[in-house]
Amino acid sequence: MDEESLKKLLEEVCSFDQLEFSGIPDIDLYMDQVTTFIDEKFSYLKRNKEDTSLTKTMINNYTKAGILMPPKKKKYSRQHMVLIILTYYLKQILSINDIQALFSPIVENINKLEDSKINLKDVYEEFLQLEKLEIENFKTDFEKEINLKDCSGEHNDISKSMMLVIMLIVKANIQKRMAEKIIDSFFKKKS
Template sequence: MKTLTEQMIQYRFPRWDELPQLDLYIDQVVIYLQDRLAPFDKEGSVTPTMINNYVKQKIVSPPTKKKYSREHLACFFVIFTMKRLMNISTLGTIITHMRTIYQTENAYNLFCEEMEYALKSTFEPKKFPPRAYDTSEQAELSLIRSMTATFAHMVLTDKLISLPK
């Protein structure tokens, strides 16, 4: 369990400036996401079909000349981590709303920071106490914290279930 704890508290989501600057074709997007999300994705849930479905459902904008930008990648990171928590339609509504409050870059970086802290506080709560939800804070920040904390606990549950007996 120690190596698992270390893996989770050391996991780092790529920040906006670390996402590829060049636009990617769908197969490149799939490989990029699968690689970065491997610790959380036991079913290999990143596929070209799923990405195409999110475009058709207007959860993300269509690619330009079959290429996906940084903005697409940021949305895909959020979608592919959070889709286990809620239906895609609700997730799309949340993403759209967040874009009205924050610039995409800022919203994505905030999501990354909160996700990393949620993982740390779930896997090593004595060292990283869970953050409180403060009603005086923006509702959007509390929403992100709640979503990321729920995801982190889901990851812990999955990992505990899969431990050898």
């Protein structure tokens, strides 16, 4: 593992085309169309090509858990698609119960009113901006880390690789714990 190889991996992880809101179909889709769309648009997030992004069972479970509104006449709207996309990202880190707690105010609002006060377009566009910003911050921070850990020799190369992985996991763990604390404090109903 050398600095150039790490920079290549970094570029691979951070280089992708975001799915803009306008790229989400504005027509209602059947479940097969939803799973195909998500699989095509988010294949870059798969670790292995044979992994499945989204299944019918997952969508049904999200609806049962209250993460999604029930489909209308077995069709999923653009609102459904936004929640499915956000769930796809969040489920990599959070439990389904945490996602349900996070989304329940949105889903309840949409289920109660024909015109929801919560604009999912705004939520999604803000998500895209956050994603861009966090990717740039991550690239900058990671490049600094690989420059600081300038080791030579095979043993040091293995140590350097291990320490980079551990550093990433420690940061991810701290961020996950903070996200869970926010959900527990502000989104879960206290009994």
